[in-house]
Every structure is written in C-alpha cells, then in structure tokens.
Amino acid sequence: MASDGSNTSSSSSIIPDRKNIAQQRLRIIAGHLRKPDTDGGVEALGCSAQENRPGAATNKTTVPRRRQEVMKWNGWGYNDSRFFFNKKGLTELSGKRYRLSGLLMPHMSDWFTSTFGASLQHTSLATPTLDPSAVKPPFLNEAFMEDLKSTGLPFTTDPEDRVFRSHGHCLHEIFALREGKVGRVPDLVVWPNCHDDVVKIVDMACKHNVCLMPYGGGTSVSSALECPPEETRSIASLDTSQMNRILWIDEKNLTAHAEAGIVGQDLERLLGESGYCTGHEPDSMEFSSLGGWVATRASGMKKNVYGNIEDLLIHVKMVTPQGVVQKSCQVPRMSTGPDIHHFILGSEGTLGVITEVTIKIRPIPQHQKYGSVVFPNFEMGVACLREVARQRCAPASIRLMDNEQFKFGHALKPQVSSVFMSFLEGLKKFYITKVKGFDPEHICVATLLFEGDREKVLQHEKQVYGIAAKFGGLAAGEDNGHMGYMLTYVIAYLRDLGMDHFVIAESFETSVPWDRVLDVCRNVKERITRECKEKGVQFPAMSTCRVTQSYDSGACIYFYFAFNYRGLSNPVHVFEHVEHCARQEILANGGSLSHHHGVGKLRKAWLKETVSEVGLGMLKSVKDYVDPENIFGNRNLL
Amino acid sequence: MASKSLYSPMLKKRDDFEDMLEERRTSSDLKYAFKCYTPVLYKGMPPCKTTLLKSMVLHSDQLRYVVRQVSKDTGTAPVAVQEEASAILEEMAHRLQLGPVRFFAFTLTKAFKTLFRSICVNEEGLQRLQQVVQEHPVVLLPSHRSYMDFLLMSVILYTYDLPLPVIAAGMDFMGMKILGEMLRMSGAFFIRRSFGGDRLYWAVFSEYVKTMVRNGMAPMEFFLEGTRSRTCKSLTPKLGLLNIVMEPFLKGEVFDVSLVPVSISYERILEEALYARELLGVPKPKESTSGLFKARKVLSEDYGSIHVYFGQPVSVRSLAQGRVDRSQFTMQPRHIPSKPSEDTQSFVNDVAYRLVCAQEENMVLRPWVLLASLLLQGMALEELTQQAVWLRGLVREFGAFLHWPDDKPPSEVVSDSLSLHVGLVRVADGRVWLLLEGAAAEGPGPATPEERLLDVAVQVLSCASYRNQALHVFVRPALLATAVHSASSGKKEEVFHTFSFLRNMLANEFILCPGDFEEACQQLVRSGALQVSQQEVTAMDRGQPTLSFLMAMLDPFLQGYQVVCRYLCEEASEGLTEKQFVPAVRNFTVKLLLQGNLRYSEVLSSDLQKNALAALLRLGAVRRVNGGQQVTLKVDKLMVNSLEDTLGGKLPTQKCVLARL
C-alpha cells in the first residue's frame, strides 16, 4: 500500500490504514498516562475460568469458538471469500475482505485452462456439508470428563468442531475433507481461557492418561494436527484461540506479553492501536497464532527488519506434564547453557502447551513502499539477491519469482481501470520486451517492500535499484510489487478454485546455501515435472518457485506445484509421491528439510538423516523427560 | 539386479540400419560438404565460443582454488601458476569449427566410399540422440577399434545434423602437426597420457570437461576403453573421464547427464596386421602423419562394411537412484577437489562396466567372426559351412547381434567372407588354411624357426581379433562349460565355485559382471547343453558339441595364464622388473611353442600376458615393489603355483588359495 495516500481505494484488512495509525499514536501516547482502556485490545485482567467468558463476539477478536461460523470447514480462509469463474468466464473473488474482492480478473481463466489443460466446464466440487455420521462417536475418558466438567471450562464433542481440529492445510487433508472423508478426529475440544486453565487441563490429562493436542490457528502444513490413527486413548484438542489477549506492553524495553492463542492479524491490529507492531508477518498471519509460530519456528515475510520468531522471542511459558518451563528474567540474551527456548521453539506441540509469550515490538514504521524489478532471467535475479544480501542492504522483504509465477501474477491482474493495470503498465511492458529485448519466456520479477522513515526509504530504494541495475534489472513499479505480496494472501484461496476443476496444488519450502540456489530450483522443478509425467499426469505439471528470504549465507526457496488430475485413479497418491520425490531432490542437492513449515508427521521420516542419530536421540531424551507418558501424543517430529 | 535384465541380450530389440554412404554415392559430395548444417541444441542455447569456454575455465572457482594451493605449496607466485594453467589449457583445448569438419566430411566420405561397401547407422538411435541432446548434456561413448572411430563419429553427426562432439584424444596425435591441428579444429582436445600427480593439470583438465558438460556446450565424446583395443576385445574401462562427466550430476549442477554407448563394428579393420605385430612386440610405430598415409596401399583394398549403432541413452540420474547418496557432496564447497567416496567409486565402476557391456551387445557380428572362431579350432572346408550354420544357431540363441545374410545360401556366405579376408585365409586341398604371411610373400621363407613362428602368430592373432569380436557372446557360457568340466563334482555349489574362480582370474581379460553365473546357466540350459537343478549341474550328451566348442574357445586363455604362472614360478629371477616381464614371458613362450609343449601361438600376445600379470597383481600373488628407478615384481611362488594348478584343473577350486576371494 502506498503510504502517500494516493491509493485511497485500498481497503486491505492486513495492513492498518496509515492515517488511523497516526491518530492512534497520538491517542496511545496520551493514553499511557491513564489505565488501559477497557475497549482497547490490551487487557491486564486476571483469568477466571469459572465465569465462562461470552466468547469472541464481545471479545473483538477474529476467531470464535465455533470456527466454522466464519471459516471454511473444508478449504482455506473465510466463508465469505471464495474465487469462482462467473458466467462470462471471468474470475471473481467474493466478499469484501481483500483488495481483489469484487474485482474481475479477465486473464485468469485463460491462464488456468492453458496452464493445466483444464476446462471450466469440468468440475469436481466439494461435498458442501459435513455428514455427521461420517464422524466416529467420541471415545471419552469418563473420569477425565468428570473432572473437566467440574472446572467449568468450555468444551464440546460436536462432530463439526472435532473435525475442524483434526487437520491442517496440507493438500491431502483438504482433499479428503472435500470428498467428505474423515479419519481419526479428536474426541473432544476444550477451550482454555488462560495459562491457569491450561495447567488444570494438563494436570487432568496426566492424571487420567488422556492425549492432548494443542491447536493454534490450524494453519499447519506438515500434518502436525492429524490425529495419529494408532492412538488408543481419548484425544482432547486443546484450542488456544480464546487465549487471545495482549497482557501488557512494555514501551521502555519494546516488548509485549501476549497469550499464545492470539492470531497474527489481531496481534498486529491491537499493537497497532498502541503504535506498535511485531513485524512478524507469515503469509498465514490472518489465522496462525503466536503460540503456533513458536511451536513451529515460523518465519515472517519481513524478517530482514524484524527477525524470525526465534529472534523476536524474549520469553515464553510452556505448560508440560512435568510443570511449567520458563526463564526467570526477560533479557535479550544470556549464557546459561543451551537455550531452553530452543527446546520450545519448534517443539510442534510434543512437549507441552505454550501459553504466554513475550515478543519484541517496534514502533510502526513511518513509511512503507512497495517496489518491483524485472530481470531478463532467473539467474540474474538470483545473482542480484545474492549481492543485496552480501551488502546487507536487503529491504524488509525481497522476493524473486520465477517466470511461471511472473505469468501467474499477470493472470491475476484485475480488469483495466482498476488500481493495478494502467496505461503506464502497458508502456512498460512494451519497453521491457521490445526495447530491452527481454524474453517473456524468461523474464522474472523481484518484489520489494521498504520500511522506515521517508528519507531512509528513498535512500534504501536507490541503493537496491542500483544493485539491481548491475544485474540487468529494471524497476517495474510499485503496483507490481504490491500485487506480488497480495498474491501471497490469496493463493491459498486459489487452490480451492483449482480443486473445483480437477487441479490440485501444494507448496513447500526449503533453505539452501547461496551457491546452490539455482541448482536446487532447477533440479527440483524438473524432478516434479518428470515425476508427474511418469505417474501418468496427462498435462504437464506446473512447477514453479520463488526465493522468498535471503540471509548472509543462503536463501529460502518456496516451491509451488500443481497439476490436472483428471484421469488419475488415485490423485492424492500421485501427489504424495511427487511431493516425496521433490523433498528427496531437495535433500540430495543440499537443501534443508524445512526452513519454516516444520516437520510434523509429513517430513519426520527424514529427521534422523537431517540431525543425525545422536541429534535425534537428544531430542528424544528431552521428550522422555518432559513427557514420559506421551500425554502430548500428536507424534510430530520424533 | 533388476536393471540387468534391461541389458540382457535376449530381450533386446534392436533397430534397423541405413547405409549412410548410399546417398553419398548418388549425390554431390561438394553439396554435402556445404550443406546447411543446423543441429538441434541443448535447451535451445547457442553453442559457446571456445574463447569463452577457456575464460570460464580459467576463472572458475575450481581452478582458482587449485592455483592458490599449488602456489602455496610450491612457493611459485600465483600469477606464474595461473599462467602455467593457461598454457596447459592452450595445449589441451579444442577449437571446434565447422569448416574443418566440412573438409573432413568431404574428404573422408570420398575415402569411405572406396574403402567400404557401406556405413550402416541405426537411424532410430540418432533420433533418440537428437531428442536427448536437447534435454540433457550428452556424453558419447563409442567403442574404440580404429583410429578412424572419432572422425567417423563426427562425420556421421554432421551428416545427420546433430551437434558436433568435443572429443578427448590422446596426446599421440599431437605429434602429427598439421593433422593434429586439423583434428583440434574438428573438435578434438588433447590429454597427456599420464599426469598422475599433477594437480594443476588435473584441475585444468577436469574443469575444462566439466564446464562443457555443465553448460551442455557440446556432446562430450571419449573412449571408455581409454585406448584402441588391439585385440578387438573390449578393454576394461578407464574411470577417470567417466568420473569427471558424472560429477556435474552428482553435485547437483545439472539435472541429469545422458550417456550414450556407441558400438562401431568393422567388418575388416584397417589396422588388422598392425595390431597383431604390436601385440607380438614389434614396437608400435610412432603415430605420425606420414606413417598414417604411408598406409596408402590400405586404401585400395575392400574393407567390407561398418556398422555404427547408437545405443539407448542411459540416464546417470536413474543409475544413481538408490546407489549414491548425493547429499554427501553437499558438505563442502563444490569447487574444492575431493576424492570420490568408496561408494561413488564403485558406482562409477559399475556404470563403466555396464556401458562397455552395452557397447558389446550392440556390436554387429559378421559371418566371418564365426568362421574365424571355427578356423582357430581347425576346420575342413565342407565342415566349415556346416559348422558355421550350427554356430549361427548357437550365437543367435545366445542373443548375439548377428548380421548373416539369410537370403543367400550359407556356402555362398562363407565363400564371400573368405574372399574378403584373402589376406588371412586360403582355401586349398579342401581345407581352409590360415595364410602364413611369409609364405604369401614372394621370395624365400623366413630363416629361423622363431621367425616362422612369429609369422604364424601374426596370422593367428589377426584371426583371433575377429573371433574376439564374438567373445562377449560366448565368454559366460564358456566359463560355465569349463567350470562344469573341471569342477570336482556336478554339485551346483561346486560348479559355481569353479566358475567364480575362473571369472575372478579372467576379470582383466573379459568384461564380466556379478550375476553372470545365472545368465550362463540359463543360456546353456536353453541351448540344451546343460541341465540345471537346485543342486546339480549336468552336462547333456547332445550338448557335447556346444560344450567342447566353448571350452576350446577359452582354452588358449587358460593355457596362456598358466604359461605366465609357470614362467613366474620357474624362470623369473629375483629382481625381475616390470619392464622385463613381457619380453621375458615372450621368450619363455616361444621356447614352449618350439618345443611343442604349447599349442597356442596366441599366448604370445602381450595383451594376454599383461592381463595375466594384472590379474596376479590384483589377487596379490605378485606385488609391485618400487625400487628407485624401476618397479620390480615380487612373486609369491606358492600362491602363483597353486593358481596355476587350479587353472590346469589339478586342484579343486575350493581348497585353492583363492577360496577366500
């Protein structure tokens, strides 16, 4: 979003409106002299479990207990937002939440049909509603239920609620739901309201040997939320969504203390009301939770300025079967043996429940500016990103999309007269391809996001565009940049559209040293294409990547692949095979098992070779000590 | 090995051939030389200039690293080392240009048309090549029987509009000044024969090759066998270059590398007599331009046909699947040279053998090859045709790629073949005789018995070189037939032991792989020569002709190895040097032959003698001792003796020293 206010038509739900922020800053500064407003987001209340809080409605947060009232039970995101091809074959996004909502995208259907050999007429629609009889009746531990009832904590055994907590957003999970297929699901869902509630629940679970599975935002893409089918105990899903308050903000030290269930958009919105932000923006931030980030070692788009979750984390409280683990102080760093935070970061719900987190905050930057650069080819683009990293001058975000994604981005451009496509854009295209001789089949684009005060942003821009020019890069405007980032938030919605038309898709990521970026991209994409072909996929698969993060010594690469599964008897099987091969290829070429999605159950077969036998043993021994009865039995990682 | 069956000859369906010369005989050579040449390219990229290639090599991280190392270790200034590297590269690099290739295409096809009746190429193979050239870097791996091989390859690729290869050639060619430069311009690059410890040379060389592979600049061509086979038997493959071309794949720099085995079979080899002389110890003439052209007489003869078979491209990626853990290469920067791990080495070794086997399997055998095999065993003329027909059945049964003109009566085929090889055979008194070279020449015969002996040997070895072309078809069943014959009982286990002993002993002589035993059993069962049950292997009566033919084929080799062993036990002096070995064994062999204690003058072949020594070294029966200037051979007489006895069937294999091997 342009900060100079020229783009007044923007109505993004993600980035707070700048004018408001300025006003809020004033209010906040004034407000610091008073007690916190009760209508403000920041609460410093004690938690009383007895009085059942009225829930989301008055709590002003996004996530109600009955998630299905706002979110799809078998797809991505809000119920009101959905891509579809209208009667004229134009693509639309329903609802009002996103910048693309309500706009017409004329190129999408062409791109879709020609890329996948798909047809708008052939549909493979999802089962509209969950058949409750497909869900096994809950297996309940009576003694545990007795105790639970006595605490007065809200819980449910409603099939819809249980099914909702039984999955993340892996393709196979969503595909099964769309077909109305349900596997093992939690036997009940319980909603603690605060840390103490969690302590009680964990105690009871230990006492009665009930399996607990922490549930944050449900955005996992590693099968982390899948119930192990071999689990014979009663499984309780511990939904943290109602633990969603910011407990305090410490402006002197620039930290905030919040409950783990708060989701990204609420955290940023509420902090924003005080003029602050964490700057942690994973693409899933509308739904993923603070606790989930810690539990999976998440990474946000703007980590270049703010750091990844492990850099942001100052203090964390986790309730384990052995008791509560936490540090005794809130300090920036300490040398006290191995950092216990690093047992908690990435523990993926296997050791306990993260209940409260102190996280670094920053004043909201004065100025934010998008940008983009086109490169004649991917190689040049990577060389540029590498140089930017070498000079340590990366903007808040810098991402490089390959040619396929570049085209995909174009397909999503809304109809002319919209904010994005302008006469100028057309001119630029002409200039790039005709005058500069860029081959449209090789062009790729880097999207940029600068943050800071106006001066600095300008200076920074100059430096980065200067480097880009050395690698043949041409500045291609703010809109292209903005468009690129917006894609990020809607791409998960698009997968549902694809699935309505026999196209399945998935994304996965890795981190690699700089010198292997090109090799990994090339080999993995090619491997995907070949494996799909070999497995009988009729139309060439789409296999594309982008470099989403850069570091001093390497980068994060994000892959998408998608194919038309018409004619395949077992598409999910083919898909899983291809995904498996792709990961093998990554590992063989020196990539990591995961940069930020985590291991879960999807990738745990490779953990040993990734961290060595001894390394795995170290993790196991921690698990054995902390949770000998495997109360936190989601069986991730190990 | 499941993949083995892919290469099993019985399952092999082979392509048809087209005569490349046919069109050349009817249309203008000049037009052909100036034809529009537009080869398909790797990923559609234009080929890179040699100057760019050189600068890529010189500026590569790999080379810079080694330059720094060498400079540090030797105290030479980095600039000087870099200059040296540059000089090495100059000496090595090709300068592929279209002009010289057109020139060769023009002159060579003219020569080919007079020398050969046809040059047959499998066009389907070329189509496959055309496909794969666009997708992956390609490595062409032709068999090597003649000097002509690589020019022939380039001419074929030019003719069919395929990208011209860059060819690794030995430095010997560099001696021929003009020709050397011409070859360079037609794509050859030159490697010194030995540069063992020279890090800098190795770095330049390997980086040069890898840069081409990595960028798919041109198909890389080299000879797996390292040098021309003088015996027409496949040589055990050399691994150096194969290692280098696979590295870009193993290190993730390319998605895949395609290896294309090419089998070039000559009905008559230009260098036939030359090779025999070389093997007998007449020193190899230095390869000079004039020497090559002195062979003008050669140009007036009929050399029959050439068959060139472009085999199925083999993907290194699929070979490596499950065999090599590529992540091992991710633990250190890729530009730092490192010794391949043991599993990689054994992988490369297996691939090399597989490819040589693939070459062998697609070698076209002509009727003469069968005749030579029979003649070496002594045959009367009427019998010859009849036996040849029998043998034809047998080789087909064994899956050989035999081109026998079935439309002609066998006797005509036989006499045609004989007439093409008038230099080797003569028909007289109802028998076919190997032609004695001396006797054929005018004037008085050779003076001494030894000279006479060598004259016979030249003919025998020439003849044997044709038989050798079929050896890959027979060697497995022949080993089995011999094992069945000499094993102490018909127990399958016993036979297997004897077979394994022989295979191990002869591993430097033939291209053999594990799993051969089962294959040999199947072949001989199918042909009705053996019956094989769970426990027993039994020779069938009706299989006797087959079994004795096979044993007779192997016999010269077994005898030869025994002679070498006997020499080492009985005659070799303490300080025997490696250099002295071949002449000494030759003298010993001559003696045995003259005394009538040895039947096969083939044993005089230095190739056989060297292979035997290599085997003994490998088995630890002989050791090389580096003594200052010279390498001497230390013989474990007990072991050599026992090996000899076992070879001669005097000791059961299980008890012999090798039982543990």
Ligand SMILES: Cc1cc2nc3c(=O)[nH]c(=O)nc-3n(C[C@H](O)[C@H](O)[C@H](O)COP(=O)(O)OP(=O)(O)OC[C@H]3O[C@@H](n4cnc5c(N)ncnc54)[C@H](O)[C@@H]3O)c2cc1C
């Ligand atoms: C469209 C999309 C975009 C994404 N983009 C990003 C991205 O940019 N960066 C990124 O890092 N990830 C991304 N992800 C992955 C996912 O959002 C992250 O892994 C996120 O951190 C998960 O948080 P969550 O609250 O949704 O956790 P959940 O999915 O609910 O749970 C994930 C795991 O954490 C455990 N867990 C959750 N909360 C707690 C708790 N309080 N205590 C203990 N354990 C807990 C669960 O048991 C489970 O094992 C994306 C996912 C999707 C679907």
